Amino acid sequence: MFPDDQSIVNAFSSQHPWTRQSQPSGAAESRRREPFPAWSVIDETKKKADAIAKEATREFDIASKKAQEKTGKIEPWTPKYYAACIFGGTLACGLTHTAVTPLDLIKCRRQVDSSLYKSNIDAFRKIRGAEGFRGVVTGWSPTFFGYSAQGAFKYGGYEYFKKFYSDLVGAENAIRYKTVLYLSASATAELIADVALCPFEAVKVRTQTSIPPEFRSTFGGISSVIAKEGVSGLYKGLYPLWGRQIPYTMMKFASFENIVEMIYNRLPGQKSDYNKGAQTVVAFTGGYLAGILCAVVSHPADVMVSKLNATRQPGEAFGAAMSRIYKDIGFGGLWNGLAVRIIMVGTLTGLQWMIYDSFKIFMGLPTTGGGPAAEKK
Numbered sequence: 001m002f003p004d005d006q007s008i009v010n011a012f013s014s015q016h017p018w019t020r021q022s023q024p025s026g027a028a029e030s031r032r033r034e035p036f037p038a039w040s041v042i043d044e045t046k047k048k049a050d051a052i053a054k055e056a057t058r059e060f061d062i063a064s065k066k067a068q069e070k071t072g073k074i075e076p077w078t079p080k081y082y083a084a085c086i087f088g089g090t091l092a093c094g095l096t097h098t099a100v101t102p103l104d105l106i107k108c109r110r111q112v113d114s115s116l117y118k119s120n121i122d123a124f125r126k127i128r129g130a131e132g133f134r135g136v137v138t139g140w141s142p143t144f145f146g147y148s149a150q151g152a153f154k155y156g157g158y159e160y161f162k163k164f165y166s167d168l169v170g171a172e173n174a175i176r177y178k179t180v181l182y183l184s185a186s187a188t189a190e191l192i193a194d195v196a197l198c199p200f201e202a203v204k205v206r207t208q209t210s211i212p213p214e215f216r217s218t219f220g221g222i223s224s225v226i227a228k229e230g231v232s233g234l235y236k237g238l239y240p241l242w243g244r245q246i247p248y249t250m251m252k253f254a255s256f257e258n259i260v261e262m263i264y265n266r267l268p269g270q271k272s273d274y275n276k277g278a279q280t281v282v283a284f285t286g287g288y289l290a291g292i293l294c295a296v297v298s299h300p301a302d303v304m305v306s307k308l309n310a311t312r313q314p315g316e317a318f319g320a321a322m323s324r325i326y327k328d329i330g331f332g333g334l335w336n337g338l339a340v341r342i343i344m345v346g347t348l349t350g351l352q353w354m355i356y357d358s359f360k361i362f363m364g365l366p367t368t369g370g371g372p373a374a375e376k377k
Contacts, residue, residue, distance in 0.1 A: 057277070064362045074363060077163050081365070086156035088359035092352040093151025098144040099351075102136045103344040107337040108208045111306040114336045131212075139208040141218040146200025150193045155356060157189030158253055179254055186253035190246045198241055199225075199234035205309035229314055237309045239318055244301030248294045252349060255293050260286040260369030271367075276358075279367045284354040286369060291349025295342045300334035302341065 074080050097104070106123040109116055117123035127135050162185040166174040174181055203221035207213045215221030225233045263282050264271045271279070304325065312321045329336070357367040 060362070064364070067362060068364045071363065074365060076365070082156055082160055084360070084363050084365060085159045086152045088356045088363075089151040089153075089155025090148045091151070091359060092155065092356040094144055094148030095355065096348050096351045097147035098140050100344050100348055101138075101140040101143055103340055104143065105136070105138050105208050107340050107344065108139075108205060108306045110337045110340075111303045112209045112310045114333070120340050138213055139204045142200040142204035142207065142221065145218055146197045146204060149200070150197040151352075153193035153196055154186075154189050154249060157192055158185050161185035161188045179258065182254040182257050183250045186249045187246050190249035191242065193249075194238065194241050194245050197245075198238045201241060201305070202234050202237055202309050205237070205306055209306065209310040233314075236312055236318075237305050240301055240304040240308055240322075244298045244305055247301070248298035251294045251297050252290050255290040256286050256349075256353060257369045259289050264369075276361050279361070280354050280358050283357040283367060283369070284350045286350075287353030288346050288350030290353075291346035292342055294349060295338070295345035299338050299341055303329075303334050303336060 068074075071080070071084075074084055102124065103120075105127070106117070106120055110120075110123065117126060124136070127138075131138070162181060165181050165184055169177070169181070199222055200218065202225065203215055203218055206225075207215050207221065215224060222234065229236075260282055263286060267274070274282075304322065307325045307329070308321055311325065316324075326334075353368070360367055
């Protein structure tokens with residue numbers, strides 16, 4: 001009436017516990033399923049990302065070694081050192097400012113006419129719809145040339161004047177009053193850098209705040225301004241540019257140096273204990289935080305620069321133009337576009353320090369901030 005034991009075993013042999021134990025381990029593994037497939041995908045992605053990062057680091061090290069072999073050892077505070085800093089500053093400022101041209105365009109137009117767009121998103125949509133992609137990047141050329149020149153003088157000059165003032169006051173006072181040293185060196189460097197930037201800034205602002213753009217090319221715009229207003233036409237925004245850039249740069253360098261030092265002081269070990277990647281992350285973090293402070297400090301002057309370059313009449317006195325503009329926009333108008341500028345300047349400053357310090361690492365130089373590099377024994 002009932003099947004015997006052997007018949008039952010034969011019928012359900014694939015599920016019998018004794019039979020499963022006798023199967024090869026490979027077959028059992030092939031049927032095993034991950035309880036959370038998404039985890040395995042994440043792990044695989046991490047492995048791939050790590051492999052790419054390792055390969056990128058290897059290629060960076062190879063290229064860095066070749067570059068250092070060609071240039072030879074670069075001793076700090078030598079002409080070769082300053083030349084490297086100048087080139088690093090050119091890359092840091094020229095590339096980053098050009099990359100955020102769309103944000104700068106919106107900021108400048110909203111500063112000149114706050115009723116032009118309802119929001120930053122609205123501005124982007126309207127510019128893209130009316131002027132196409134080229135309209136979104138209006139002003140990229142004078143931005144690239146102007147801020148490349150400014151970056152060269154700013155970073156190279158900062159390194160030079162930091163050493164110059166340190167020697168002037170002596171090593172002990174340089175350590176004691178290091179923040180004053182940072183402020184003095186950065187202010188001096190920016191004073192010179194803005195003379196190089198100002199002609200390009202004038203063309204950039206006029207190009208971005210006129211619809212359609214007043215100039216078709218950077219150097220064509222410079223020639224046009226000189227023909228109509230003389231060389232002084234390129235420098236009518238120099239005083240407010242100093243008013244914007246000098247406080248900005250003083251805050252940028254002094255706060256960066258101190259923030260980076262604070263970060264390393266709170267991390268275990270010394271700065272020299274961390275690898276190149278970690279040091280560039282610290283540089284970006286310190287730069288971003290410094291950039292937020294920079295944006296707030298320099299914003300009123302930034303609005304004035306845009307207004308003066310866009311609306312100052314030929315022959316109008318600087319003081320009279322400033323009074324007229326302030327009467328039109330009031331104190332609140334000095335803060336038009338602040339939110340977008342905080343995003344722009346924070347990102348910009350963080351990327352600038354990351355690029356600058358990455359280039360210094362590439363050339364075998366110590367990164368900025370956090371104290372001197374450890375001496376090799």
